[in-house]
Amino acid sequence: MLDDSIFEALFDAIPFGIYVVDVNYREVVYVNQAFKQAIEHKPGLKCWQQIYQQDQPCLFCKIPELVNGSGKPNGKVVVFEYFNDTNDCWYQLQESAMVWHDGRVVKYSISVDISQLKEVQNSLAEAHAELALKNRELEKLANLDRLTSLNNRLKLDEIHLQEVQRAERFNHPCSIMLLDLDNFKEVNDQYGHQMGDSVLINIAGLLKANLRKVDTVGRWGGEEFLIICPETSTQQCVFLAEKLRQALENYNHGTAQCTGSFGITGYIPGDRPETMVRRADNALYLAKHAGRNCVRVIDSNNLIPLREIPG
Numbered sequence: 232m233l234d235d236s237i238f239e240a241l242f243d244a245i246p247f248g249i250y251v252v253d254v255n256y257r258e259v260v261y262v263n264q265a266f267k268q269a270i271e272h273k274p275g276l277k278c279w280q281q282i283y284q285q286d287q288p289c290l291f292c293k294i295p296e297l298v299n300g301s302g303k304p305n306g307k308v309v310v311f312e313y314f315n316d317t318n319d320c321w322y323q324l325q326e327s328a329m330v331w332h333d334g335r336v337v338k339y340s341i342s343v344d345i346s347q348l349k350e351v352q353n354s355l356a357e358a359h360a361e362l363a364l365k366n367r368e369l370e371k372l373a374n375l376d377r378l379t380s381l382n383n384r385l386k387l388d389e390i391h392l393q394e395v396q397r398a399e400r401f402n403h404p405c406s407i408m409l410l411d412l413d414n415f416k417e418v419n420d421q422y423g424h425q426m427g428d429s430v431l432i433n434i435a436g437l438l439k440a441n442l443r444k445v446d447t448v449g450r451w452g453g454e455e456f457l458i459i460c461p462e463t464s465t466q467q468c469v470f471l472a473e474k475l476r477q478a479l480e481n482y483n484h485g486t487a488q489c490t491g492s493f494g495i496t497g498y499i500p501g502d503r504p505e506t507m508v509r510r511a512d513n514a515l516y517l518a519k520h521a522g523r524n525c526v527r528v529i530d531s532n533n534l535i536p537l538r539e540i541p542g
């Protein structure tokens with residue numbers, strides 16, 4: 232059997248706190264120099280009293296994992312982290328069982344204060360969470376029109392493609408409408424660009440308020456908006472456009488007044504988003520040509536060859 236002074240000299244040389252517990256009686260039989268700086272060793276106390284200031288065995292006690300059926304060390308080393316709320320510190324503990332110099336089976340725990348590491352880990356986790364949040368915000372901003380907070384053209388293109396694919400795949404109707412404000416230049420010229428901006432913002436709100444959740448509205452260009460209506464026939468879309476047209480006409484922007492012209496088309500097998508937009512644009516042209524503040528449709532029943540659109 233080894234002399235106890237050799238054990239103690241070995242453990243005292245280690246710069247981390249070490250304590251040794253009798254696995255049968257759970258008494259703290261030894262603490263090394265480094266550990267003495269944190270805890271005053273009172274022989275005879277149980278480990279949960281001495282180390283953890285508890286009045287009953289710890290629920291996380293690892294001793295059963297460190298000995299075999301006959302109570303002998305099984306050679307296993309367990310590593311775990313523990314937050315000690317008596318001093319607000321995080322520790323990493325490495326524990327294993329061994330035969331002490333007097334023949335008793337003991338558990339030794341090497342305890343390292345990892346509070347600073349935890350602080351860094353927490354700051355890192357916070358930084359990651361913040362970054363993910365900022366990324367989400369950026370992603371959102373990349374898809375939004377700055378003035379009106381509606382979808383921008385990029386996002387409209389993406390959604391329109393999805394809806395065209397869905398219409399094709401499931402043979403469902405899908406309609407779009409282009410809305411162009413009438414004589415908007417006059418609003419700017421008469422009341423100033425700022426008033427023009429606030430009219431655009433009001434109209435964005437009005438459009439959102441009058442559409443279904445499944446519809447998509449976005450700013451297509453300056454004073455032009457695109458509305459994508461899945462599961463909607465051109466007839467239903469005309470009905471919706473008429474409702475929007477009247478809402479626009481009756482909207483009170485203060486001094487400025489503004490109406491809109493609407494061009495509508497529906498998905499025709501083989502369409503791509505561009506071909507649909509081109510037809511809606513032609514329908515819009517017909518609405519402007521008819522005197523503005525009205526709705527026009529080009530669908531499969533009245534397809535007009537491009538060269539016949541008055542230009």
Ligand SMILES: Nc1nc2c(ncn2[C@@H]2O[C@H](COP(=O)(O)OP(=O)(O)OP(=O)(O)O)[C@@H](O)[C@H]2O)c(=O)[nH]1
Pocket residue numbers: 378411412413414415416417419423424425426427428431452453454519523
């Ligand atoms: N205030 C403001 N005006 C804009 C914005 N984008 C485009 N416009 C204005 O919208 C007006 C569009 O003018 P036009 O293309 O001649 O069309 P319009 O005056 O609406 O006439 P019609 O479309 O033919 O009825 C221009 O005066 C642009 O400066 C914007 O973000 N804010």
